[in-house]
Amino acid sequence: MLETLGAKTIEDLADMGRFGRFAWRSIVASGWSIARVTTYPLIWAQMNIIGVHSVPVVMITGAFVGMILAVMAYDQLAGMGLEEHLGVLINVSVVKELGPVLTAVMLAGRVGGALTAELGTMNVTEQIDAVRSMGTDPVRYLAVPRLLACLLLTPILIIYADLLGVLGGYFIGVIQFGINNQAYWKFSAYGVDLWDVAVGVIKGFFFGTAIAIISCYKGFTCKEGAEGVGQACTEAFVASFISILALDFGLAVIFKAIYNTFWPLKSLVG
Amino acid sequence: MVKAEDNKGTAEGNGNGVIVVKNLTKRFGNNIVLDNITLSIEKGKTTVVIGPSGCGKTVLIKNFIVLLRPNSGEIYFKDKRIDNLPDRELNKVRTHYGFLFQGGALFDSFNVAENIMFPITQHSRITDWRQAEDIVNAKLAMVGLDGFQNYYPAKLSGGQRKRVALARAIALNPEVILYDEPTTGLDPIRADIINELILKLQRELGVTTVVVTHDMTSAYKIADRIIMLHNGKIIADGDAEHIRNHPHPQVQQFINGQASEDDLAVLRASSDIAKAQFLPRDFEE
Ligand SMILES: Nc1ncnc2c1ncn2[C@@H]1O[C@H](COP(=O)(O)OP(=O)(O)OP(=O)(O)O)[C@@H](O)[C@H]1O
Numbered sequence A: 001m002l003e004t005l006g007a008k009t010i011e012d013l014a015d016m017g018r019f020g021r022f023a024w025r026s027i028v029a030s031g032w033s034i035a036r037v038t039t040y041p042l043i044w045a046q047m048n049i050i051g052v053h054s055v056p057v058v059m060i061t062g063a064f065v066g067m068i069l070a071v072m073a074y075d076q077l078a079g080m081g082l083e084e085h086l087g088v089l090i091n092v093s094v095v096k097e098l099g100p101v102l103t104a105v106m107l108a109g110r111v112g113g114a115l116t117a118e119l120g121t122m123n124v125t126e127q128i129d130a131v132r133s134m135g136t137d138p139v140r141y142l143a144v145p146r147l148l149a150c151l152l153l154t155p156i157l158i159i160y161a162d163l164l165g166v167l168g169g170y171f172i173g174v175i176q177f178g179i180n181n182q183a184y185w186k187f188s189a190y191g192v193d194l195w196d197v198a199v200g201v202i203k204g205f206f207f208g209t210a211i212a213i214i215s216c217y218k219g220f221t222c223k224e225g226a227e228g229v230g231q232a233c234t235e236a237f238v239a240s241f242i243s244i245l246a247l248d249f250g251l252a253v254i255f256k257a258i259y260n261t262f263w264p265l266k267s268l269v270g
Numbered sequence B: 001m002v003k004a005e006d007n008k009g010t011a012e013g014n015g016n017g018v019i020v021v022k023n024l025t026k027r028f029g030n031n032i033v034l035d036n037i038t039l040s041i042e043k044g045k046t047t048v049v050i051g052p053s054g055c056g057k058t059v060l061i062k063n064f065i066v067l068l069r070p071n072s073g074e075i076y077f078k079d080k081r082i083d084n085l086p087d088r089e090l091n092k093v094r095t096h097y098g099f100l101f102q103g104g105a106l107f108d109s110f111n112v113a114e115n116i117m118f119p120i121t122q123h124s125r126i127t128d129w130r131q132a133e134d135i136v137n138a139k140l141a142m143v144g145l146d147g148f149q150n151y152y153p154a155k156l157s158g159g160q161r162k163r164v165a166l167a168r169a170i171a172l173n174p175e176v177i178l179y180d181e182p183t184t185g186l187d188p189i190r191a192d193i194i195n196e197l198i199l200k201l202q203r204e205l206g207v208t209t210v211v212v213t214h215d216m217t218s219a220y221k222i223a224d225r226i227i228m229l230h231n232g233k234i235i236a237d238g239d240a241e242h243i244r245n246h247p248h249p250q251v252q253q254f255i256n257g258q259a260s261e262d263d264l265a266v267l268r269a270s271s272d273i274a275k276a277q278f279l280p281r282d283f284e285e
């Protein structure tokens, strides 16, 4: 019992080590790739596959988030006579937290799942070994374009989600519940500044990187057979999901520290 | 590599050996697949590896190109030790090899032409698209598949896939080609054409060739040397004549395609059970 537990711990630690090495190698190789124009077509192809079809789902996600927040928050605010502040509440939440996180979760399912399944199948049918046998580094050829595509696209998709979230909130707040249009936007503009939007978008770079590295790693180390591929996809999603939340927490702490350092300056200037 | 020459494995250093393997052991968990194998693959010759299914032939040639790393022992390519090289260095070495996977391992998101184009675009200095295309067409014609350029692997038969994979393996005119069962799944005539192709590459371009096969007709036709693996060891090693007259019973059974009494005993013992199991099926109720 203790032995199996020990063996499992050692196996888990070894797996963490391998993941760390893989992550490091992909990031280094990404830097190398960016410096070489010849790799751009590969990245572009992945961006098409990953990005284009994600736009509608991400927009739908964003719109619903905005609308749900509006419906939920309206009664409470109206009870205090503060319904004109609805915009601030919705827009800050959407732009800073819910937009980025839900977009990332959406992408972890949609894009991460597809990446793991594709690379996992390539692994079990020896296609990754084939790349290797022809003297090409599979990390550079397969993982890096996917990583860079995710890294670049997640922030863009987050902006889409943000836009639709804001519109969704506006639709419910102003058009459905009849909040004064001008007041709604005035308070929103007052409460949401560029910093909030930037925080959300910067989170996207981290989320995209995490999703891509985890999904590629799970694909590359996928076990034999259809079952192996299925299992890899599940594990990739769970790991991505947890990482998104953990990163979100970590980044929130860091951004708060940065904001607190610079806010006094900003208020002095402004 | 002075050190390699001191090694006892091969008396005259690595001599003529393009690929030299010394005391190679490979195991998966407790399953010892290759047990202390020492072997030298000679330059410009065709070496055929035979042996029963599951005896480790594929594992052996994957070690030659370090797709699998040995648990112990050394592997040399042209006097350079490669089993302990980092991936980046290995990739350079691997461009000298062509490797035909047993299952083909074609990229299924690429069509046939793109599959064969892959090593060319990755490693050759050819930048002229037209020229690269000519190479692809020539290689496809060699395996009898000209006209299939735009097919995707999923739309090809097993034998066709194997031949596309073969065309891809030889795309860069490698010095060493490792074929894992090149004729399995092909009709006898096509198999013979592939045998001729292997011979042609070896004779005209001096390619060092290693072929893993079960097909004795093919083995006798192309081999300069035949090696038989059994239980992780080399049990026979010599030219076709040597193998034909080899005294080892396992070798004789293998080349004549005869199961031993022991193997058959299992089947005989189970035949009664098999009969007993010929039961009415569900739909007969
Ligand atoms: N990646 C792996 N993990 C675990 N065991 C493996 C792996 N690859 C091969 N083996 C084991 O090594 C042994 C030899 O396999 P190998 O594929 O080399 O056989 P083979 O001689 O090529 O057989 P065949 O003629 O059927 O292709 C088998 O027992 C197999 O279970």
Ligand SMILES: [Mg+2]
Residues within 6 Å of the ligand: B057, B058, B059, B102, B180
């Ligand atoms: Mg095999």
